[in-house]
Amino acid sequence: MRRLLRHPAGLFGAVLIALLVLLALVGPPVWGDAAGRIDAQRISQGASASHLLGTDALGRDLLARTLVATRLTLGLSVLATLIGTLAGVLLGTLPSLLPRAAGRLVVAAVDILVAFPALLLAMFTAVVTGLGAKGAVLGIGAALAPTFARLTHTLTASIARADYIAAARMLRVPRRRVLTRHILPNIAEPLILNTAQAMGSALLGLSAMSFLGMGVQAPGYDWGRLLNEAFGHVYVTPSVVIAPAVAVALAGLGFMLLGDTFAKAAAGPEGPSGPAVVPRPPASEAAPETGAVLEVRDLTVAFPGGITPVRQVSLTVREGEILGLVGESGSGKSMTAAAIGRIVPHPGVVAAARTLLCGTDLDGLTAAQRHKLLGSSLAMVFQDPTSSLNPALRVGGQLTEVATLHDGATTAQARARAVERLDRVHIRRPAQVVRQYPHELSGGMRQRAVIAMGLMGTPRLIIADEPTTALDVTVQREVLKVLREVVDDTRAGALFISHDIAVVGELCDRVAVMYAGRVVEELPAAALRHARHPYTRALIASLPDMDTDRALPLATIPGRQPSPGDVGSGCAFADRCALATRSCSLRPELTARGAGHAVACWEA
Structure with missing residues (x-):
């Protein structure tokens, strides 16, 4: 309630309602006699010293009657x-x-x-x-x-x-x-x-x-009845309608303001356990990496109630490189992407020691500058193309909007670029597709159209959040091929998010493995078979191949990942790990174990 009343509108509404309640309690005993006293000598008079807002047809004081x-x-x-x-x-x-x-x-x-x-x-x-x-x-x-x-x-x-x-x-x-x-x-x-x-x-x-x-x-009589009785005299003595009219207006305003402020407070950033607080990490002293389109250091995302789905994540994506971000559902992969793109849902709070996109620190920009940089340099491809494309608009109109808003292109230029981008992602008859609605395209075509939408500008970073999950294997391979070609042709960097470590190993140049909101291992994709963290090895072991004995049950990881609000101070994987020791009660830091290889494990 104290936080609520800090809002000027909420405070004003609360004061109005409190005054009305007070008047409802004290009005009849204090002003009841004056409200009912008939005075034949002062019938339908205007404002005077004895009757500040006039009298009614029986000479009764209108201000007193309004208060009562x-x-x-x-x-x-x-x-x-x-x-x-x-x-x-x-x-x-x-x-x-x-x-x-x-x-x-x-x-x-x-x-x-x-x-x-x-x-x-x-x-x-x-x-x-x-x-x-x-x-x-x-x-x-x-x-x-x-x-x-x-x-x-x-x-x-x-x-x-x-x-x-x-x-x-x-x-x-x-x-x-x-x-x-x-x-x-x-x-x-x-x-x-x-x-x-x-x-x-x-x-x-x-x-x-x-x-x-x-x-x-x-x-x-209530306020409406007083207005009814005074209305016949309003042209002779206008003051007779002031008291009930103002009372109705102020009471209605008070309840509306209070209700609106209650609703905003309930949807605001402060949850039942207080607002999400993320101490901003100290600025990174290391020099930015040359050739990196994205460099993130100590990225953390928190929600009210102590929910922290992303914890001190550091990532680097270089030009022409695809970095795979892999892990079970709930490990924080998608929230990491949302934090980079500044689309974390309210009331989430994002903090990082450094977030560089194309060498520019996002935290050092104004909101307008950040919006312009993200709109022109970042493309995001989501898991479900149906939710990314407006079903009520034609595909071409949605693609051209990107070029007209961010690049200032004319309608004709934007339309020509849309056809070219659709052709680049191997959509047949692109000139016809721009005139179609999303429901007229197959799932694979819709996903390619979303990739083409991201390419309508000149993105330096492409974030693909599980873009092939809803597609069959054949179409999935085609979309991955398109993504690889786009990265090779444009020299953009890409962050590819997936829970399928086999797909990541095939498509990506490097792999970062996330568990319970942290990166627990980072290594070249070609070295996945030499992974050292027990969680990464368990993910690889759970993939069946042609040599898997079908008579045996599929390999699984026992237990389950802790929820973002239940992660302790030690190694989050310890409860599921066969190698866990007493030292795992302390959280291991991500430590270099060779060229391009880092692991967060005491036993690796």
Whole structure:
């Protein structure tokens, strides 16, 4: 809460709401008599010394009535919000409890209600249930419910396929218990945050209903009712509408600001265990390596809660060279690539002693300069080309965008370059492909198109993050051949990420092996059979070849890799290593063991 209130908008909203709550508590006992005192001598008067904002048609003080009306206005708003929230959550969770056909009917009904104008729905409900405070509260609650139902259904569907939900269903846990024990606790936070904004909407809606004569009825009064009564005199004494109008505006603003700040704070960089903190390593004193397109020293990526998926990784990629980054899933390979490309998802924090791209320190550039350098010198090829290509745009339009934005090329020049780049990656009939949509291409063609997109500029570094995982063996070999040709032709450097050490050994010049966020061995690809780290040797041994005895089970690595938040101070591989000794309780550093060969192991 202290961090939240440091935001000016959140502080302003909190102060407004606190003042309203205070007025709701003290308003009736302090100003109740003045609000109800009739004065026939001062009927419908404007502002004066005795009545700062004027009087109503019975001579009652409008400022006092506005202050007293705070309690009823806030009370009805809270009640309407609770009704809308509870009804919406119930509607949103029904599809998870009902049979599939009935659940679809509920979802369709919610969709129809969401499309219906909220105020009209509230007015219709109020007419059916009866005019007055009760009808207005039920009407506003009914208007809020579809929004909460849609949000609840969306959040429920987003976690319905989680492993723990599947496990509960396999154990025959009743649907109602799955909902209350596993689903609702995990979606409670966004629902609570949305409630603050819904409170503001309820207050404005109730005031509108009372202003239209469908809400609170005389002799009761809320802010909307006061506006209704004063509206007939607004042209004679404009001051009579100031108090209730300002009260409605400030209350609505306060709830909206507070709800918006809550939402931003929940999505911000500070998690339940505080913000991710990565001490910046001291700047590297070693001279930059000549001919290196990428040089990274002591790269670390951290997330709130002590999650550190990348730990002091150092890499060098030279011109015309492909460096393979290999390891099991979860070892930190993709996060390392994201940190180099400055696309680590929020709220991750990246720190490094030095990150040089084409000899330029990325940390020494402004955001605009860094964006320009990365856009022109770095190309990234991701695992799934379907997510890299917009299905609604033609392939040519997506390729030309790179050239027009970063190089200032004309549309004709960019289109000609797109055809040439598609031809370079061996796509047949490139002039026809630029007019096609991604779904009209095969998986291999889409991956080649993504490589061509990266080549639309003049990249000096290509990062390929498992670009062949979803492809069959034949197409995989063709794409790897294209990548090798591109590196040889352009003399760019490439960082090739994979979990397949056989592919890495065939394609790459050097190999860096990652485990639990660290590089544990680096060596030439030709020397993989002479690897010294137990983890690297275990990866190689797990690959079957033509001499593998099919009567025996496939070789595996026992145990599992520790999660990024559970890595201890010793060797992370010790629990799975047959060579582990007492010295492994201390983490070994990456140490040179020959020309181009470094190992982080006490026993290697």
